[in-house]
Structure formats: C-alpha cells, structure tokens
Amino acid sequence: METSLFENLRLPSVPLPISNTTHTYRSPVPVKVLESPNEPVILGVDEAGRGPVLGPMVYGIAYCLKDYSSDLKSVYGFADSKTLTVERRDQLMKSIIEPDGDLCQNVGWATTTMTARDISSEMLKPRLIGNINLNEQAHDATIKLIQGVLDQKVNLKEVYVDTVGPPDSYQRKLSSRFPGIKVTVTKKADSLFPIVSTASIVAKVTRDCSLYYLADGADWGSGYPSDPRTSQWLNSNVHPVFGWNSMVRFSWQTSRDALVKSGAVPMVWEDELQTSDDFANVASMMSKPAAGKSYFVSDVISE
Incomplete structure (x- = not known):
C-alpha cells in the first residue's frame, strides 16, 4: 500500500491518536438533502x-x-474501490x-471502524458467554449505520448492500428490521450501484488511512x-x-499459526477446561481435602 498519499489526508473518520476501540463517524446531513x-x-x-x-x-x-x-458514476467516476x-x-x-x-453538498456518509482488538474479542469470547462471529458483527454494524441515518430524519427509501453471507x-433480515424501505442485498453491489461504489470508497480509504x-x-x-x-x-x-499489540487479529488462524x-x-x-463434579462445592474442597490431591488457582492476565 502506498502510504505517502495519507500523510496530508486528514479524515474525520480517522481520529488521531488511533483508537483501540470500535468507533463510528457520521457526516452532517448534506445541504441538498x-x-x-x-x-x-x-x-x-x-x-x-x-x-x-x-x-x-x-x-x-x-x-x-x-x-x-x-x-x-457519470460525472465523478465512482466504481468498485478495488x-x-x-x-x-x-x-x-x-x-x-x-x-x-458539489459532492459534500449532495452526499452524506458514515463509517464504523471495527478494531482488530474488538473483532477478536467478540470472536474469542468464552463459550458460556457466547461468541459473535464476523458475519454477525458485520450485520450489527450495518444495522446501526442505517438506523443512524433514519435518526437524522432522512427520507430513506432504498438501501443497497454488498452482501455478507x-x-x-441477509436481505430478509434487513427488510424485517427496516419495514417500508426497499432493501437490495447482492454480490458485487459495489460494481452494480454507484451509491455502493461511493460507500466502498469511504470504507476503503478510511481503512487504508487507519492502517x-x-x-x-x-x-x-x-x-x-x-x-x-x-507475513514477514x-x-x-x-x-x-503477549504475541502482538492490539492491531493484530488474534482470532485469525494466521495469527495462531505464527504463535x-x-x-x-x-x-x-479457564473456559477451555472441562468441569468436574469433584469441584462443584468449593467449601467442601477446603474442609475435606482429598488425600494426595492438590488444588491450584489459576491467574488470568488480561489487558
């Protein structure tokens, strides 16, 4: 990735210093809207x-x-960012x-930057709590971004989404969540619909600048x-x-292999250990220790 282009590009969607926490930026509603x-x-x-x-x-x-x-598309040439x-x-x-x-006066935009730390944290949650896979995280982010536009009292009638899953x-899920809005979810939407191409640019440049x-x-x-x-x-x-800092997705197999x-x-x-009936009552363990058996308390160190 060519980085020199970003030295003089200051995006409101990339606040400095870079945060380790997932965050959302919303532009003002455009004047023409x-x-x-x-x-x-x-x-x-x-x-x-x-x-x-x-x-x-x-x-x-x-x-x-x-x-x-x-x-x-016809005037500005928006296309799939790739x-x-x-x-x-x-x-x-x-x-x-x-x-x-002209674009700023006509186009509103928003981004949700899901940090590597938060992505992996959701995916690696203990079984008893319930982890959240990447598709579910993506769906949640999309729903919140769309709802944010509605909360700004924008007369939103059609939504076009590049599919996840x-x-x-996914289209049924979004249509149910936003009744009265025509929702189209399809593959290659960023190549088919200029408004999705514009969203593609917003997302891609924000990520590259963050990186x-x-x-x-x-x-x-x-x-x-x-x-x-x-890889190097x-x-x-x-x-x-500790592996790496918070910019690495620890939940990726690539990271696990590197470790x-x-x-x-x-x-x-702790959540990977199998439970045993022998340890169901801590009080009984302390009052009646089994002969020849030792018990250990493990410390969990987290950031």
Missing part, C-alpha cells in the same frame, strides 16, 4: 478489510437524493469531504495474510507471552 426533505433518498453499504490479519474492518455507508445518484488506483480513491475521498464541493437471508497511522513506519504491507511483507512482519514480531511457529508460550484458558 435537507433542502428537499420529501424527496426519496438512497443509501449504499460496503466494507473494507474483512480478510486482513492486521488492522480494522471498516463499514461504510453513503447516501444521497435518488435523482442525484446517477451523477456519482478497480481504482490509490491515487484516484484518495482524490474521490477528498472531494467528498471538501466543504464547498447468503444474500437472500497507515497504525503502522507508524512499520513495513507490514497491506495486512492480508497473502502479502509477503505482512507478523512472524518477526512475536512476543512469547506456534515462533515458539510462543502455550496458554490454557
């Missing part, structure tokens, strides 16, 4: 950073008057946040496991007890 409160508004949803082992996953939304949405150069994505994002620009069931500041000069590449620079950094910076490969200290977590 406020001026036409009864006109239908459409909204697109996309994400960036689902697969990487490093850095956040960012969910982005963009919305505008339905009549304006065709300009996003098909555009870093320079072009950067230019489009700057246009979105330029206060006096089976599109049919730039998180790296703080480290040469760790894109953050994807298939990137040789990412991951395997060369393992602490034998084993680097000889990290094996850990046994």
Whole structure:
C-alpha cells in the first residue's frame, strides 16, 4: 500500500491518536438533502478489510437524493474501490469531504471502524458467554449505520448492500428490521450501484488511512495474510507471552499459526477446561481435602 498519499489526508473518520476501540463517524446531513426533505433518498453499504490479519474492518455507508445518484458514476467516476488506483480513491475521498464541493453538498456518509482488538474479542469470547462471529458483527454494524441515518430524519427509501453471507437471508433480515424501505442485498453491489461504489470508497480509504497511522513506519504491507511483507512482519514480531499489540487479529488462524511457529508460550484458558463434579462445592474442597490431591488457582492476565 502506498502510504505517502495519507500523510496530508486528514479524515474525520480517522481520529488521531488511533483508537483501540470500535468507533463510528457520521457526516452532517448534506445541504441538498435537507433542502428537499420529501424527496426519496438512497443509501449504499460496503466494507473494507474483512480478510486482513492486521488492522480494522471498516463499514461504510453513503447516501444521497435518488435523482442525484446517477451523477456519482457519470460525472465523478465512482466504481468498485478495488478497480481504482490509490491515487484516484484518495482524490474521490477528498472531494467528498471538501466543504464547498458539489459532492459534500449532495452526499452524506458514515463509517464504523471495527478494531482488530474488538473483532477478536467478540470472536474469542468464552463459550458460556457466547461468541459473535464476523458475519454477525458485520450485520450489527450495518444495522446501526442505517438506523443512524433514519435518526437524522432522512427520507430513506432504498438501501443497497454488498452482501455478507447468503444474500437472500441477509436481505430478509434487513427488510424485517427496516419495514417500508426497499432493501437490495447482492454480490458485487459495489460494481452494480454507484451509491455502493461511493460507500466502498469511504470504507476503503478510511481503512487504508487507519492502517497507515497504525503502522507508524512499520513495513507490514497491506495486512492480508497473502502479502509477503505482512507475513514477514507478523512472524518477526512475536512476543512469547503477549504475541502482538492490539492491531493484530488474534482470532485469525494466521495469527495462531505464527504463535506456534515462533515458539510462543502455550496458554490454557479457564473456559477451555472441562468441569468436574469433584469441584462443584468449593467449601467442601477446603474442609475435606482429598488425600494426595492438590488444588491450584489459576491467574488470568488480561489487558
């Protein structure tokens, strides 16, 4: 990833210093949307950073008057962020946040930056509490972002979503949650609908900018496991007890393999231990210790 482009790019969706906590940014409602409160508004949803082992996953939304949405492609050239150069994505994002620009006056946007620490924390919760997989986390983020636009009294009528998981069931879930809004969930939505392409840019540039500041000069590449620079950094910076800092997704198999490969200290977590009837009553254990048996209390160290 070319990082020099981000040195002079200050995004409101990337507050500094970089936070370890999941956070959401919402732009003000665009002037043109406020001026036409009864006109239908459409909204697109996309994400960036689902697969990487490093850095956040960012969910982005963009919305505008339905009549304006065709300009996003025909006038500005919004497309799936993966098909555009870093320079072009950067230019489009700057246009979105330029206060006096046409895009800023017509397009509203928001992001939820789900940090690596929080993603893994939800996925690695103890069995008794119940963990939350990545799809469920993504669905929750999407629902909250859409609801946030409705809370701003925007006349939202159509929502287009790049799918996470089976599109049919996800569409039913969102349609049930937002009755009265036409919801379309499909694969490759970022290539089919300019409003989703715009959300794709918002999410991608926010993630890349976050990763730039998180790296703080480290040469760790894109953050994807298939990137040789990412793999090199991951395997060369393992602490034998703590692994890495909060920018790494510990729940990824790539991270677990790197820990084993680097000889990290094996850990046994309390919730992984099988329960036994012999330990059901702590008081009885203390008053009537079994002959020849010792009991241990394990300390759990957490950040």
